[in-house]
Amino acid sequence: MEEKxxxxxxxxxxxxxxxxxxxxxxxxxxxxxxxxxxxxSIMTEMKRSGIPDERIIYLxxxxxxxxxxxxxxxxxxxxxxxxxxDGRYFLFIDxxxxxxxxxxxxxxxxxxxxxxxxxxxxSYLLSDEISTKLTGRYLTFETxxxxxxxxxxxxxxLGKTTNDDVDxxxxxxxxxxxxxxxxEFNLLSARQFYTREIVQEIxxxxxxxxxRVTNVxxxxxxxxxxxxxxxSEMTVSNIVDELSKSGIKTxxxxxxxxIRHLENAKIIYECNRFDLKSKKSLRKESKYYLTDxxxxxxLSTDNQLNYGPSLENIVYLYLISNGYQVSVGxxxxxxxxxxxxxxxxxxxxxxxxxxxxxxxxxxxxRIKEREYRPFRYIRNGYPRYIISLDxxxxxxxxxxxxxxxxxxxxxxxLI
Numbered sequence: 001m002e003e004k005x006x007x008x009x010x011x012x013x014x015x016x017x018x019x020x021x022x023x024x025x026x027x028x029x030x031x032x033x034x035x036x037x038x039x040x041s042i043m044t045e046m047k048r049s050g051i052p053d054e055r056i057i058y059l060x061x062x063x064x065x066x067x068x069x070x071x072x073x074x075x076x077x078x079x080x081x082x083x084x085x086d087g088r089y090f091l092f093i094d095x096x097x098x099x100x101x102x103x104x105x106x107x108x109x110x111x112x113x114x115x116x117x118x119x120x121x122x123s124y125l126l127s128d129e130i131s132t133k134l135t136g137r138y139l140t141f142e143t144x145x146x147x148x149x150x151x152x153x154x155x156x157x158l159g160k161t162t163n164d165d166v167d168x169x170x171x172x173x174x175x176x177x178x179x180x181x182x183x184e185f186n187l188l189s190a191r192q193f194y195t196r197e198i199v200q201e202i203x204x205x206x207x208x209x210x211x212r213v214t215n216v217x218x219x220x221x222x223x224x225x226x227x228x229x230x231x232s233e234m235t236v237s238n239i240v241d242e243l244s245k246s247g248i249k250t251x252x253x254x255x256x257x258x259i260r261h262l263e264n265a266k267i268i269y270e271c272n273r274f275d276l277k278s279k280k281s282l283r284k285e286s287k288y289y290l291t292d293x294x295x296x297x298x299l300s301t302d303n304q305l306n307y308g309p310s311l312e313n314i315v316y317l318y319l320i321s322n323g324y325q326v327s328v329g330x331x332x333x334x335x336x337x338x339x340x341x342x343x344x345x346x347x348x349x350x351x352x353x354x355x356x357x358x359x360x361x362x363x364x365x366r367i368k369e370r371e372y373r374p375f376r377y378i379r380n381g382y383p384r385y386i387i388s389l390d391x392x393x394x395x396x397x398x399x400x401x402x403x404x405x406x407x408x409x410x411x412x413x414l415i
Contacts, residue, residue, distance in 0.1 A: 029143035030266035146178030148408035177294020192298035231309035274327035307354035
């Protein structure tokens with residue numbers, strides 16, 4: 001009987017053109033975001049297309065019966081045990097980093113024309129080591145926790161009740177986050193406990209196993225500071241200063257290293273600032289966004305929604321998970337929340353705000369002035385958008401006003 005799997009089409013459509021290619025497909029993403037299920041979806045599609053079961057080899061190296069595979073020879077022997085005749089096979093290896101030196105085995109089967117799919121620890125799959133060994137022979141496909149559209153669809157897939165009021169459902173999504181397994185738990189406290197366990201697992205398996213963390217308490221303070229201040233501009237020196245105020249002395253190089261560990265583990269994403277005047281990236285001035293907002297709500301005592309950074313973080317994740325290149329725009333003394341670009345090299349500019357409505361007419365005018373003003377300094381004719389949770393459309397000055405929830409649900413489009 002075929003296993004029921006939630007299908008994530010937004011990722012499958014990017015991988016599908018390479019199903020038959022001998023280039024290695026490497027699927028990355030934070031732990032527990034659904035990479036293994038994505039592999040199973042690909043295998044299901046292949047079987048439905050007519051590829052015989054015996055031509056598909058699946059090795060989940062973190063599962064019972066496979067955990068003893070630790071060396072290249074043991075990996076090759078297990079693969080060979082599935083090969084009964086000559087011809088092309090489709091090889092799927094989950095948690096491939098469990099085999100030290102797996103690259104030589106992967107390359108040997110690639111040279112025989114096998115179509116190979118890998119998932120594993122981000123700290124290894126994104127390292128210079130694998131890049132050197134597989135140079136020019138692999139493609140990386142990045143995956144994320146569920147976006148809002150997927151969140152609603154997966155709740156229905158699991159037989160869970162969804163709110164008739166989409167705004168209420170969206171608020172719950174912000175608190176619950178998008179780790180697929182967490183949707184099986186009914187209590188918010190259980191979902192947050194699950195997320196905290198993911199963070200502990202990442203620290204143990206992705207951070208400390210690959211990197212030398214000499215001061216765990218300082219690392220956790222850096223981690224908590226970045227998570228608590230997500231969607232805020234920060235520099236390494238800012239963090240060093242804040243830690244110093246708490247009596248913690250550490251070097252900028254150490255803080256910078258710990259932030260890179262968080263990035264490699266896919267807990268955070270760095271968004272650089274881009275100066276529109278000089279056309280240069282300002283690497284010292286960055287914002288950091290969380291791969292899932294549940295990381296903040298599960299690790300913080302704060303369960304109050306702050307729509308400003310929450311909405312900005314969700315829009316950022318929507319953009320990068322849909323293939324946009326994203327920067328924070330600097331326009332003189334003003335900032336444009338996002339400059340986005342797609343493969344066609346077309347640009348667009350985005351401001352994100354909870355609402356354009358204030359408590360009275362004067363407050364409304366102040367908000368609109370704040371959000372529209374950066375656009376007045378952009379004169380290149382590319383599209384400009386304001387994304388908010390407002391249900392009405394405030395179209396002026398050539399700027400398109402989009403409801404964030406409609407954007408997430410696919411009812412609105414950007415470039």
